[in-house]
Amino acid sequence: LEQIDPDVPSPGIVIPILNWLGTTQMFWDSDLGKSIETIAYSLYRKPNAALEARADAIIDMYEKLQAPDGYLNSFFQRIKPEWQWTNLRDFHELYCAGHMIEGAVAYYQATGKRKFLDVMCRMADHCVKKFGRGPGQVRGYCGHEEIELALVKLARVTGRQDYMDLAKFFVDERGQTPNFFVEEARAHGRDPKGVQKSTLEYNQSHLPVREQAKVVGHAVRAMYLYAAMADLATEYNDDSLTAALETLWADLTRKQMYITGGIGPAAANEGFTDHYDLPNDSAYAETCASVGLVFWASRMLGRGPDRLYADILEQALYNGAITGLSLDGKTFFYDNPLESSGKHHRWTWHPCPCCPPNIARLVASLGSYIYQVADDEIAVHLFAESEARVELANGARFTLRQETDYPWSGDISIAIDPEVPARFAVSLRVPAWAREARLMVNGQPVDPGAVGAEGYIRIEREWTKGDSLAMTLPLEPRLLRAHPAVRQDAGRVAIMRGPLVYCLEGADNGAGLNSVLLRHGLGAAQTATIPDLRGAIAIDLPVLRESGESWGEALYAEKAPETEPGQARLVPYHLWDNRAPGEMLVWLRQAAE
Amino acid sequence: LEQIDPDVPSPGIVIPILNWLGTTQMFWDSDLGKSIETIAYSLYRKPNAALEARADAIIDMYEKLQAPDGYLNSFFQRIKPEWQWTNLRDFHELYCAGHMIEGAVAYYQATGKRKFLDVMCRMADHCVKKFGRGPGQVRGYCGHEEIELALVKLARVTGRQDYMDLAKFFVDERGQTPNFFVEEARAHGRDPKGVQKSTLEYNQSHLPVREQAKVVGHAVRAMYLYAAMADLATEYNDDSLTAALETLWADLTRKQMYITGGIGPAAANEGFTDHYDLPNDSAYAETCASVGLVFWASRMLGRGPDRLYADILEQALYNGAITGLSLDGKTFFYDNPLESSGKHHRWTWHPCPCCPPNIARLVASLGSYIYQVADDEIAVHLFAESEARVELANGARFTLRQETDYPWSGDISIAIDPEVPARFAVSLRVPAWAREARLMVNGQPVDPGAVGAEGYIRIEREWTKGDSLAMTLPLEPRLLRAHPAVRQDAGRVAIMRGPLVYCLEGADNGAGLNSVLLRHGLGAAQTATIPDLRGAIAIDLPVLRESGESWGEALYAEKAPETEPGQARLVPYHLWDNRAPGEMLVWLRQAAE
Structure with missing residues (x-):
């Protein structure tokens, strides 16, 4: 924070300059931007005065630091002002601005406070002047994309078309000939090929998008x-x-x-x-x-x-x-x-x-990824215990509440409570892996053939208080293989259950996971809850294990290893390394039988 | 060479100092030592006046460069004299001396010229004074072992026991407590743990040998x-x-x-x-x-x-x-x-x-690895077209000539021609993989049970001019598996023929070598000569290939890939990457059938 606060002396370079002539210290602003964004989401769900005060204090510092022309970046103002806008490819200036903008938008949406948003609008205004195809403007873009999607968010929340157009400019310019990064390097006397990893492919500027x-x-x-x-x-x-x-x-x-x-x-x-x-x-x-x-x-x-x-x-x-x-x-x-x-x-x-x-x-x-609304429709993309308060463009106002233990269980109950009866559509995703999904509307089964080409069941009707949907997704474990061109997975299988990839872990199966061979496909698979992983679902399977003891001392020999029957337990991949440290394996071998 | 020649100015540091505070330039002397050694072996087999003159010129430079006290190292004399003997762990000084000694011994043996040998004896004398357990001596050893085996060679050729004892000192001291490298670093104000990769295990000084x-x-x-x-x-x-x-x-x-x-x-x-x-x-x-x-x-x-x-x-x-x-x-x-x-x-x-x-x-x-002599015995360790002129300590003098196309063929003929009939033993290695090796002495088969516990057939007799041995080693391809604990080879097989490991190469088999599955073990394997690899022997086998085309576009799917029958060609591993560039694979998959 010393780097931002204009009231204390500059800390100078704390992190050494690396061989690409920069330092990760250059992106500290981006981490503060992401942190304020996270704080905003958290405040939206649950007020926390201390956290909010801390964010406000940081925002105050940034406001004070901002230059009269709108420029804002603590590293390039306080540590290396002479480097401002000299190396768009490597120095992450627009990238930092992007994360700060995302933070400002989220903080405004969560708290209604405009200060950070206004600060970042002034920085965006600065960029609108600086970048473009007009006389005296720079036809450049950032080596690390981020500002583009941030400007879209800022344009949407402010209604400012020029921000949207600047995002489009950055995207459209990327990879045009002559290449901006090659020209920029030459202009500053740098070798366009002289920097580690700096192929044009590295930052997707090798071709127009x-x-x-x-x-x-x-x-x-x-x-x-x-x-x-x-x-x-x-x-x-x-x-x-x-x-x-x-x-x-x-x-x-x-x-x-x-x-x-x-x-x-x-x-x-x-x-x-x-x-x-x-x-x-x-x-x-x-x-x-x-x-x-x-x-x-x-x-x-x-x-x-x-x-x-x-x-x-x-x-x-x-x-x-x-x-x-x-x-x-x-x-x-x-x-x-x-x-x-x-x-x-x-x-x-x-x-x-x-x-x-x-x-x-x-x-x-996460909430913003579960649901999506159109004028007369709400789409349910993900299944998770949640409650959404919705107002559609067509005037429908309702609460949608999901009750589910998904992804552990495939049963999803959705209650729809409009304030007054209203006509709109609810579109429920049926994942491609869920081949026999069942849906009931107010207890009446819906024809399974109702899944549309894009994989959603669309229920359009007049909804009234107390209406309910009940969806059941089959969660039988599935055995997957990779395309034969993936040499690293050749001859191996992975196991999924619903959206979850499973793995073997040492904590359940000991060492030597590559000696484990699956038997009988998944016909004999059973599920069980894992007490030390918050009730997550495990998959237990009969396997064969190759025996190192009976093999003997030779490293290489003209014989096949002996096998012994046993059981193995698979756990969800995302939960691995939460218990005793040990081996882990996703792609498993299969017995020949 | 500028670095060595005392008559030209020092080139200074040509190769940058790296983060271990050294540079590969420090070991240039070792590469010259190895080169003179190689030249010596080559001169031994075939005179080459120009090559010998070039070696002599380099040796003259080294003689001129050598310090009055015998010290010799072009880097630490001409570039960084102040670093002499300051960092045995990283600076390769004794290592360079070792390679120069090996070069000097070989050059003396090949040409009879003593100059380089005398130069390196003076350096060895310098080391004998410098290192030891006596007062004022350094109880240290080199971070990169090499001087030890070189001193053994020097002791053997000069008969100097003090050189042998110094080699033993270096070996015996290694890893003793307190650890020399830790003490040395402290003495020079360096962090004993501060250098890249410098664990004590890295140079085998973590424990007494x-x-x-x-x-x-x-x-x-x-x-x-x-x-x-x-x-x-x-x-x-x-x-x-x-x-x-x-x-x-x-x-x-x-x-x-x-x-x-x-x-x-x-x-x-x-x-x-x-x-x-x-x-x-x-x-x-x-x-x-x-x-x-x-x-x-x-x-x-x-x-x-x-x-x-x-x-x-x-x-x-x-x-x-x-x-x-x-x-x-x-x-x-x-x-x-x-x-x-x-x-x-x-x-x-x-x-x-x-x-x-x-x-x-x-x-x-290579010749010195093929044969080995004892007082009344010659051992044949390797099979290769060669001729050895031998005089045993028991007085037997004879020529031993091997004629063979090994490792392509398993037939080895050995002619033994003593000047006068003489009694001694010939011990022939029977490799562990050669289970049905046959041997004939002057056309009479030797009992296959004659293979001793150490895997050699020892024929002791009075040999006379015209005696011959004929050995046949079976070269049927063998299917090998790795110990089940080698996770990277799990479920895979490698193919050897005689001493040679085989591999699949793209040049013969196209891309996607991990889609190839061996069938029927090696029963249907056939050999063929490969014209574009100097008549080396290939192994041709029926295989199945998983088909990428029939799989479709999905990266992951709940189906097994379809397979098609085909043929694959394996070539000796040591010959790979001598034809069109492409994939290569040693450990192969096997079909389940």
Whole structure:
């Protein structure tokens, strides 16, 4: 906070300059932005005067720090003013502004206080002047996308078209020729190729966005860009953007996504490599990247319910994102491998603290991902104990209350209470994996054939107080295999139950999880609650285990290992590493029998 | 060479100082030492005046550079004299001396010229004064073992017991308490834990050598240490050293060695990790480390023939070491993975050029690994076209000539031509994998039960001119499995033929090698010569291939991939990446049938 407060001396550079000539200290503002955003969501649900006062104090500092021309960034004002706007590619200035804007919008929505929003509008005004195609303006964009989706939020809450247009400008300019980052580097006497990881693919500026067909580079950057593209496609009804997004979506979910919804296998670029390259034990699959996938998927629903997006949203949320957080909420995974020899554990802190506030703001705002409204319709994308108070554009006002133990149970009760009887539609997602879902409206079964092409059952009627929906999703465990081109999963199977990926853990099964072979498919699988994981559901299965003892001392031999029958227990992947440390394995071997 | 020549100005630091406060420039002398050693072996076999003149010129420079007190190291004389003997742990001073001594010994043996040998004796004399347990002496040793085995060689060629004793001192002192490296760091004001990778395990100084039971740390360092220990165990008849070596040998070959004889799976420490941790695609398995294993194995034979060591020597030589070199001899592997997605290729050069001269000196001196003599016996450890001129301590003088196409063929003819009839024994190794080896002496079959406990057939008799041995080793391909604790090989098989590990390569089998499933074991395997790999033997097999096309677009699905029958070709692992670039795989899947 010393970095922000104009009343105390500048702390100078606390974190060393690295070989890309920057420091993670440059993005401190972004973490405060995310934190204020999280505080806002939390205040919205439950007032907390002390927390609010703390946020107000930080906002006061930022207001005081802001330059007369609207510029605001504590690092580039207090530590290195001479570096302002000199390196859009690496220095994260617009990225920080974006997270501050998201924080300001959320704080305004939660508290009604405009101060932070006004501060960030002045910064946005500064950017509107600075960036554009007009004379004297910079035709540039940020190396780490984020400002784009933030400006959309700001435009929506303020009604300011120029903010929306600036977001569109940043997206449209990206990857145009001549490449801005190459030109910028030359203009400042830097080697355009001289910086670590600084391929143009790394920040998705290698091609104009509408020509991009493969998901590349840093995973979080890619997700934030696509999220903004999806918002703009909706706002401008831009079919060329939508077409590019559909191509990128198919590329990601058909060729580059872990079964957990984890994305970006490589630590080297925190991002993507080749199609079908999904190593399990070295998977990077950063928590933030799955959070970003949730953001993107949610925005792909902006044009209407479609389980092509909502199914993946749920898969990434329950497996790729939530796994980042320990059950006690105190420790965090940054990378999320699908296999561990027992040495991978959650951190209490990290030198680049991006993931904790990111998963926090996602969890705190979960409500906005469950439901979505149109003029005369509410869509239920996710199933979770919740209550929504809704007013549709067509005038219908009602409360929708979900009661469910999902994802442990597949029974979901929904009570709909309009103040006065009202006509509107409720669209319920039927996940693609739920092949025999059943729905009853006020006790009357609905034809299962009512599932539409996009995977939703749409019930349009006049709703009156006391109306209820009862949906049952079958949660039998499923055996999944990966595309034969995924060499790391060759010959192996993964087990899912509902939206949850399961894994073997050392805590239940001892060491040597790769000696475990599944038998008889899943016919003999049984479920049980796990007392030390808050009543989560485990899957128990008969297995064979290869025996190391009977094998002997040789490392290599011309014989097959002997096997012994036994039982194995699978637990939900997102709950792993909450008990005794040990091995973990998602992709399992199968017995030949 | 500017660094050595005292007649030109010092070039200064050409290679930057890294975060361990050193630079690879510190070991340039060692590369020259290895190069002179290689030149020596080559001159021994075939004179080359130009090459010899070049070596002589370098030796002249070193003679001129040597300090009056015998000290010799071009970096610490010409570039950083103030750093002399200040950091035995990291600065490789004794290591460089060791390689120069090895070069000097080999050059003396090949050419009879004493100059370099005398120079290095003066350096060794300097070390004899400097290091020891006497007053004013340093009780230290080198962070990178090498001087120990070099001093043994120097002692053997000069008959100087003080050199042998210094080697023993270095080995005996290693890992004693208080730890020398900890004390040295403190004495120079450095943090004993402050240097990258500088655990005591990294350089095997964590325990006295006789108490070490697990092979740890940097693989090449470990091999050089154990090689010296084996020499000293022989020289001093030291059973406590032998016992430690047997424990370490079992640890390495039963828990930490790739089937290729590659060792040291991790790039991070260029060395060892946990027992049974043998990742295939990220295997480091440095070429130099397998060369070091050959050195160690060869010295374990110092107490007599034993295939426990000679089999591994052969396995590491043909698969772990030779693989480093391309067929045209121009490019080099540093790391030797057992699986590649197609991006791993040999280098033409490398910033740390240790492997090329190391593999070169091994190849150039191969003859000394094939045969070994005792007072009245010659052991044939390896099978290769070769001719040895031998004089035994019992007075027998003879020529032994091997004619064979091994390892492509299992037929080995050995002609023994004594000048006059003489009594001595010929011991022939029968590899453990060769279960039905046949041997004939002058056309008469030898009882197959004649294989001794150590795996050699010993033929003791009076040999006369024209005597011959004919051995036939069965080379049927073998299917091997790894210990069930090796998670990376779980459920997979590797194929060997004789001493050679085989692999699938993209050049023969296209992409997607993890979609290939072996059928029917090896019953239907056939061999064929490969014209574009100098007549090497390939193994052709019926397989099933999982089909990506019939699978469809989904990345994950509840179905098994369809398979199609086909043929696959396996080639010797050491020959991979000599044709069109592509995937490579050693550990193969098997069909369930």
